[in-house]
Amino acid sequence: MGLSEIKDRMRKAETDAGRAPGCVTLIAVSKVQPDARVEAVLTQGQRCFGENRVQEAAGKWPGFRERFDGIDLHLIGPLQTNKTRQAFDLFQAIHSVDRPKLARTIARLAQEVGHCPDLFLQVNTGEEDQKAGVLPGDIDSFVAECRALDLPVKGLMCIPPVDEEPSLHFALLAKMAARNGISGLSMGMSGDFERAIALGATHIRVGSAIFGEREHG
Ligand SMILES: *Cc1c(COP(=O)(O)O)cnc(C)c1O
Numbered sequence: 001m002g003l004s005e006i007k008d009r010m011r012k013a014e015t016d017a018g019r020a021p022g023c024v025t026l027i028a029v030s031k032v033q034p035d036a037r038v039e040a041v042l043t044q045g046q047r048c049f050g051e052n053r054v055q056e057a058a059g060k061w062p063g064f065r066e067r068f069d070g071i072d073l074h075l076i077g078p079l080q081t082n083k084t085r086q087a088f089d090l091f092q093a094i095h096s097v098d099r100p101k102l103a104r105t106i107a108r109l110a111q112e113v114g115h116c117p118d119l120f121l122q123v124n125t126g127e128e129d130q131k132a133g134v135l136p137g138d139i140d141s142f143v144a145e146c147r148a149l150d151l152p153v154k155g156l157m158c159i160p161p162v163d164e165e166p167s168l169h170f171a172l173l174a175k176m177a178a179r180n181g182i183s184g185l186s187m188g189m190s191g192d193f194e195r196a197i198a199l200g201a202t203h204i205r206v207g208s209a210i211f212g213e214r215e216h217g
Pocket of ligand 1: 029052077205206209
């Protein structure tokens, strides 16, 4: 596939849904991709990327930042509290805020350094044991807790169960966001981003459809 085909499909999905062309942000998920592939996508003009590990991003992105302006990096994987400071240095957005302790750590650090990445609260919409995220029943109180800490809550994020129709989860996430007055929705990946756009995604996270299959991870 590739970047330009994904963008064409995004425009079509936006238009089909009656949404403004270009309103959805594409996060190109570059985790475990060889540098040459990432560089090719940077050269085509893409600037917004997603990584799921702080350590991997720290090894990879400072070098690209020296050579390409305007890189917008999003953390889409789990964040340990002891890596929060490093995450602040690397990322403009964190999509995996999934527990009060992490929210409090982020709030303390934001106070200290005077800025904070955009935050998305991760919801475990499928209530899967192995998956991160707050349970659907806990999201309203978690939003309130984050707001009480003055955190910049930009959106909600979900990763639907692999064996279920993702649209149900996208619709559920959209409903939780709407009732909490939250405008951002980080949802949709290579296999289902058009359905996510139809249901209001503002940020889609697409990896393999842009870069090709990952060798591992
Ligand atoms: C890897 C990953 C993606 C991208 O998945 P693809 O199927 O390759 O598009 C999206 N979101 C998260 C949280 C991921 O870890």
